[in-house]
Amino acid sequence: MEDIQEQWRKGYLDGWAEQGVLPTSEPSIPPLPSIPSGVSDPDSWAYGEGKSRGMIDRLKSQAGIA
Structure with missing residues (x-):
């Protein structure tokens, strides 16, 4: 099992990479946000949440919002 971070x-x-060409x-x-209670697999949760956040942040970056 890998480190949750x-x-x-x-x-x-x-997630960031899925939204376009990787930057240099x-x-x-x-x-890392707080893990909600009741999460049975923190590693999977962290990966999934990270991927979602990366996708959103990349889209915001491309749109000039972030």
Whole structure:
């Protein structure tokens, strides 16, 4: 099992990459949010949440919102 922070980072970068060509430098990874109670697989949760956040942040970046 990998470190939950690493899963968050991988998910974020994967989500970011899905929304366009990877930039020359990696985006700044936001801090890992609190894991909701009742989550049975924190690593999977962190990856999925990171991926969603990465996709949203990349879209905002491309739109000039962020």
